[in-house]
Amino acid sequence: MATADFVVIGGGVAGLSAAARLARHGRVVVLEAEDALGYHSSGRSVSFSHYGIGDETVRALTSHSRAFFEAQPEGFCPTPVAWIAPTLYVATEEMLPTLETLHARMAPFTAAIEWVGPAAMTDLCPILRTGPGAIVRGVLDRSGLKLDADALVQSFARVVRGTGGQVLTGQRIAAIERRGADWLARAEKGEEWTAPVLVNAAGAWADRIAALAGVAPLGLQPMRRTIIVVDPPAGADVSGWPFVLTAARDFYFLPEAGQLLASPVDEVLDDPCDAQPEEYDIALAAHQLEHYTTLAVTRIAHRWAGLRSFVADRVPTAGFAPDAPGFFWLAGQGGYGFQTAPAMAEIVETLITGGAWPAALAAEDITPEKIRPERLAAGMESVSAG
Ligand SMILES: Cc1cc2nc3c(=O)[nH]c(=O)nc-3n(C[C@H](O)[C@H](O)[C@H](O)COP(=O)(O)OP(=O)(O)OC[C@H]3O[C@@H](n4cnc5c(N)ncnc54)[C@H](O)[C@@H]3O)c2cc1C
Structure with a gap:
C-alpha cells in the first residue's frame, strides 16, 4: 500500500x-x-477558450484562466499551449435577438468584439452562406484562444x-x-x-x-457531442479561419491542422462510457455544414464523440x-x-x-x-x- x-x-x-x-x-x-x-x-x-458559452461564473472562470494560457509558466511546455484565434458568432434573421443577448453577455469580458456584416464575415471565412434567408449578421471576438x-x-x-x-x-x-x-x-x-x-x-x-x-x-449528466472532420475546399488555406458558431447553438465549425471540424452541437444524455458517434448526429453535422456554408460534403474523413458532463x-x-x-x-x-x-x-x-x-x-x-x-x-x- x-x-x-x-x-x-x-x-x-x-x-x-x-x-x-x-x-x-x-x-x-x-x-x-x-x-x-x-x-x-x-x-x-x-x-477552444471563448466567452460565448456558459453563464457569468463560467465566463469569469474563463477570463481568470487566460493569464495562464497567455503567459504559460517557465518550463511548462516547450511549445505554446495557446494561440489567438478569432471567434465568430453568426445569426440568421430569426437568431438576431439571441445574438444581441450573447453580445451583451460577452462584452464585459472582452474589448475585442465588434458587430460584423456579410462582407466582413465572408472576408474572414469565404464559405459562409450569407445574405437573405441565410447568415445576416455576426459578432466577431478577436480574442479567442485555441488551446493545445x-x-x-x-x-x-x-x-x-x-x-x-x-x-x-x-x-x-x-x-x-x-x-x-x-x-x-x-x-x-x-x-x-x-x-x-x-x-x-x-x-x-x-x-x-x-x-x-x-x-x-x-x-451529473453526461451529454454526448459529435465532431466530424471534412476536407476544406480544394486549395483553401483555412489556418486563419475563425471558430464559427451559430447564435442558435445548432452548429459550429473550426479549422484544425488543415481540415475543418464541424459539430451539430448535440447534447444527448448518455451513460458514462467510451462515447461513440451516432449516424444521425454525423449526418446532421454534414447537413448543417452544407446549410450554413457553401461547402459540399463529399467525404467525412474522421468522426468522434465525447461526453460533456454537467450538474444542474x-x-x-x-x-x-x-x-x-x-x-x-x-x-x-x-x-x-x-x-x-x-x-x-x-x-x-x-x-x-x-x-x-x-x-x-x-x-x-x-x-x-x-x-x-x-x-x-x-x-x-x-x-x-x-
Ligand atoms: C466534442 C467536445 C468539444 C469540447 N470543446 C471544448 C472547448 O472548446 N473548450 C473547453 O474548454 N472544453 C471543451 N470540451 C469539454 C472538455 O473537453 C471537458 O470539460 C474536459 O475534458 C473534462 O475534463 P475531465 O478531466 O473532467 O474529464 P475526462 O477527460 O473525461 O477525465 C476523467 C478521467 O477519469 C477517468 N476515470 C473514470 N473512472 C475512473 C476510475 N474508476 N479509476 C480511475 N480513473 C477513472 C477516466 O478514464 C477519464 O480519463 C469539449 C468536450 C467535447 C466532448
Whole structure:
C-alpha cells in the first residue's frame, strides 16, 4: 500500500491541472483507469477558450484562466499551449435577438468584439452562406484562444512527476473505503493508495466514484457531442479561419491542422462510457455544414464523440463533500473544462489547503459558494424530478 498526501482519481485535464497545483503542497498520486491520459473527454475536445458559452461564473472562470494560457509558466511546455484565434458568432434573421443577448453577455469580458456584416464575415471565412434567408449578421471576438489539449494534459502530468508525484495509467479504481483518517483507493489490479484527501476528478464517472465511497451523488449528466472532420475546399488555406458558431447553438465549425471540424452541437444524455458517434448526429453535422456554408460534403474523413458532463446549474463544482471529510469533488466541467482549468485548479488548491480566497477570483465575483457542491442540494432534487 502506497501513501500520499493527495490521491487524484482521473487523468483528464481537470485531475491533472489540479494535481499540478496540489503538488506544491505534498505528494500527489494521479490514478487513471485508461492506458493513456486524456483518453475520454479531454482527448475529444475542440479545446477552444471563448466567452460565448456558459453563464457569468463560467465566463469569469474563463477570463481568470487566460493569464495562464497567455503567459504559460517557465518550463511548462516547450511549445505554446495557446494561440489567438478569432471567434465568430453568426445569426440568421430569426437568431438576431439571441445574438444581441450573447453580445451583451460577452462584452464585459472582452474589448475585442465588434458587430460584423456579410462582407466582413465572408472576408474572414469565404464559405459562409450569407445574405437573405441565410447568415445576416455576426459578432466577431478577436480574442479567442485555441488551446493545445494534448500539450496541456501532458504538461500538467510532467509538472506532477517533476515534483516526485506519480501519474499512473491503467489503474481503474474499483473500491474506496475509509482507513482511519484516510481514504483508501483500490484498483481493479489490487494495488492500493491512501491519503487524507481524495480528489474525485473522474469526469463522467464522478458520481460512480462517489458511490464507491458511499458519498451522495451530484446528479451529473453526461451529454454526448459529435465532431466530424471534412476536407476544406480544394486549395483553401483555412489556418486563419475563425471558430464559427451559430447564435442558435445548432452548429459550429473550426479549422484544425488543415481540415475543418464541424459539430451539430448535440447534447444527448448518455451513460458514462467510451462515447461513440451516432449516424444521425454525423449526418446532421454534414447537413448543417452544407446549410450554413457553401461547402459540399463529399467525404467525412474522421468522426468522434465525447461526453460533456454537467450538474444542474451547469457550473463546474469544486469542494469537499458535505457528507464525507476529505472527499473532494472536482466535476461537472461541461463544455468548458479546458478554458476554465487553470482557475479551477487554483480553486482546488485554495479550498484543500485552506488558503485565503484569491483576491483576483473575488474581484471577478467568483465565490466558493458558487462552486461548492452544497449549492446543488436544490438542483439535485429538480434534476431527479425532471
Ligand atoms: C466534442 C467536445 C468539444 C469540447 N470543446 C471544448 C472547448 O472548446 N473548450 C473547453 O474548454 N472544453 C471543451 N470540451 C469539454 C472538455 O473537453 C471537458 O470539460 C474536459 O475534458 C473534462 O475534463 P475531465 O478531466 O473532467 O474529464 P475526462 O477527460 O473525461 O477525465 C476523467 C478521467 O477519469 C477517468 N476515470 C473514470 N473512472 C475512473 C476510475 N474508476 N479509476 C480511475 N480513473 C477513472 C477516466 O478514464 C477519464 O480519463 C469539449 C468536450 C467535447 C466532448
